[in-house]
Amino acid sequence: MAKLREKVLGVDVGGTFTDFVAIEGETIRTWKRLSTPSAPENAVLTGSEKLTSGRMAHGSTVATNALLERRGPRTVLITTEGFRDLLAIRRQERPALYDLEPKRRPHVIAYSDVIPVHERIGADGKVVIPLEADEITRVVKKVAALGAEAVAICLLFSYIRPEHEIHLATALRAAGVAVSASHEVLPEHREYERASTTAINAFLQPAVRNYLSGLDAHTPSLRIMHSAGGLTDSSTSSKRPVSLVTSGPAGGVLGALAVANEAGYSEIMTFDMGGTSTDVSLCPGEPRYRSSSEIDGLAVHTPMVDIVTVGAGGGSIARIDSGGALVVGPESAGANPGPACYGKGVLPTVSDANLLLGRLRPEAALGESVIPNLDRAKEALAQLGEPATTASAVIEVANATMASALRRVSLERGYDPANFTLVAFGGAGPLHACELASEIGISKVLVPRYAGVLSAIGIATAPEVIEVSQGLLLPLNNDASDQILLTAQALEKQSIAGLEGAGGNLEKLTWAADVRYRGQAHELRVSFDKPTPTSITDSFRSTYSREYGFVSQDQSVELVTLRCRAEGNFSGLPYWKNNAVPQTDDKPTPIQLSGGVAALHANREALAPSTTLDGPAVITQPDATTFIPPGWSATVDKSMNLLVTPS
């Protein structure tokens, strides 16, 4: 892998802090600034160094937040007559089975802002009802009358035959309206999912465009992280803001993989535990991708790193329910009031339990935050029982929830966790990692040196990526060769043009497809070297067998969507010579964990390569704490990562 040649600045905007990392040759520097949520670009711009050369890679939550807060312009949906309420009915399920008053989250487009169009394409791609010129004129007038600032178009079967969408989009664009057309945003089958994704794309465009053009003006080479696990330029991102919505956790996964690769591990599971939730993923050599998800009750179909999130974090609240079970989360004390030990909250949380057990050290509190108060933690936990016993129990229950997420991304997809290294990061990840590893049978835990800014590192070192797709719905036999070949050629051209148009240089072209047995409705994403019916079928059978434990030889196989991914400008991580020496010479100090257990407390910055530390021990750094349980020991590697294994 080529190493970074030019200077690169990675910036990750979080809710509390904006993290920065500057990598130049073999030098890495990291710093943090308080985020400025009302205008996130302020923290980005004031915290950034002036770049005369190189690039700035940026991960932003601006699209995600705008969607969660439904902050956007009046957006209109244009859809086939008869399907006005596509975004209201969705897939007609209620979100919680036993909720007596089920409520769906509102979509981004209001009921009254849908324009049905008299037209129809059939399942065979034939025109059933032609789209007349008068009808186009009527729609354009109606859009103007509604005063819409953004328009989404999703017509039935447009992924097979887009011409009606094209006619409408052309007319509306000529009238000066910003249009997201479903055959451009997501040319794949299933009308609700395509309409939902297209509507969100239209809705987010203005906010994302404004934000990125503001940054662009101040940054010579701005690269934006998107959910498919790569970077692109701001103009591509402005056209496809929906691909930024699920980009948040991708940086952490890429950062974890980059650090693990540099340390000599390629098969990893990532474990990122924050204040309200935990993100986990599995990377068998590289991240796994998927193409669908649901955000705040709305379908968002766009390629993304396959991450599972569970509602367990440092702020998760513990309580005893009416049946006598200890329940932890998903309710969280969040940042406000926060865990009891931080002075405002009164309900016991996972952080209070860690503090009481001696795993969180009050003396190592992060610069600008409040020093946690042990008495408050004890008082809160005492509401549920004897504080120390309760604290251990809270940790046990939170770990069970997180372990179930790790099982889902591994066992459920046919991988044995025993073959993986657990890479732990986020403020609380390294606190729980070793116990979780034992729970699911992992024997190696890697805590990266920069566990608190790993996402910024992932963003800085991410490749340039464009992924394009086309829905096909073809039986995979030799008759399909030609159509697959033609589609593949078009996708290849489109992805390379996209990559180069955004300023990237092609280094790798990979193929994937969503495939299923004929008659199924769920596709498996499989990858292969050449887009031919045989290689796609072979890859499908072996993946299916791994994930589900059986294959059917006589059922025919169907290609649903073909995907082409163009990547370029790999960087990878250099070996950080400059920082591979201790920054202080603090010696580990003896401390007592709860129950009077003797342990050591070490400053991460003081641990030189090759140092070994046996558990129980607590290792602190400004933005994360690592707990080494009894029976485990940590070794510092040449880049000052901690490798923790059973001793």
Added chain:
Amino acid sequence: MIESPASLAVWNTLLASTAEEMGVTLWRTGHSPNIRERKDFSCAVFNAAGELVAQAAHIPVHLGAMPESISAVSTLAPWKEGDLAIVNDPYLGGTHLPDITIVEPVFTDDQLIAFVANRAHHSDIGGMSAGSMPIATELYQEGLIIPPLKIREAGQLNEPLLALILRNVRTPTERRGDFDAQFGALKTGATRLKALAYRHGVRELARWMEALTDYTERLTRAAIESIPDGDYHADDVMESIDGTLLPIRTKLTVTGDLLTVDFTGSAGEQSSSINAVSAVTRSAVAYSVRCLLPTNAPSNAGIFRPIRLLLPESSIVNAMPQRAVSAGNVETSQRVTDVILAAFSQALGDRIPASSAGTMSNFTFGGLHPNGESFAYYETVPGGAGAGPKGRGESGIQTHMTNTANTPTESMEITFPVRVRRFELRENSGGKGLHQGGEGVIREIEFLTEANVSLVGDRRLIGPPGANGGHSGKKASNTLVSAEGLRKPVSGQQQIQIRPGDRIEVQTPGGGGWGAPPKGGHRRTAH
């Protein structure tokens, strides 16, 4: 005193995720549109004694019925590793014939440690009409009846039995794919349980399975105890095939933490398919009570312990063998839920909403593709949810005893010779009230070939009642629109031969309103 609140929560997570994971496999690998798109299935874990320990939140109508299928197949003991039992007999642990249950005993070192089971709605199980939801007068017309049998014995598939089943259904290839999916899902569940037994020991596993049922029992008793002691009566009606109204009557008696549910006074069993077997009625009762429990509560045998059911024999809520039952599962179960919730609302007015659509609006069709292959399809059409104390009812949503997803138009038209003409909310169909009931939908499907259609749906004569002064939601209607545009009403239980170009239009009920409507009424607002 609970011995370990933490272990209880940990084991709840472990066993609940085992059941959920089985569901994920079944969903992703299933072939029937019912399974793959609509998630019309359930997956559950039982202890070695056959007691329900964990059931994933899929389809409530299976909640009370899954335990009975385990007792039904228990006649097949002794079990061997690699055995699989199959059953769909509604009078032996089934619900209706298309729901086929497969059970696998799970062994560790020759010791039976648990059972895993799943029940999936197959698109066709034979009988007098495609899709196996016919307008029938006796069970035999509804399809193939499978008593408890071993479909696999010690790892050896029972090929003759499989051949017999496949020869009796209209879409054998699809059935075969669904069976594979069901077997695969069971394997997922069995593997997880074996790993748990290996890691924690067989005795610990058994102990915590028992503890989880006790846990649910305590949660259920606590919920019942929150209801003031007393008798609560409610009644409503089902519509018979000839249009007469059939009472569904309940009396709930709360005494401390015990609940008695008495259906004395409900109509007698019918010579149509709207009879519910006792397992279905049990499910509806369990669902209604489960809604009062906290979200994380395991759905298991503990729910039933503090509940006593009084079901009059030969009644519409407890039909005797050989009665037709296909619609009892989907229609009568909704009404049983409606009356129980209506009775609860007298005591818990601040928690219980007005009646929801109260029907699954079952739409079944089948016929021959131009290439001679046969097709069969079944769906349930959503309606409006009842408004409640918290706000308006949701529109175009599955309520109570079902939560199946729709088949996307773009999937449906590729698979079947139909064209979906309209699938929209039915404006102003929600009952008026301080909070308005949710709107039903209008679904219109055009047939491109000849087809046989069955429509089964209640609430065609009387709309879902409002609560607390709220008005009723609009009642449902079915219409046949001929190729020439002539409209002809279709009743709530009818079978029709369709010509190419004909359309069926289904309008589903709106939910009941909650609270007295304000003067001047509401404007229709965004959804």
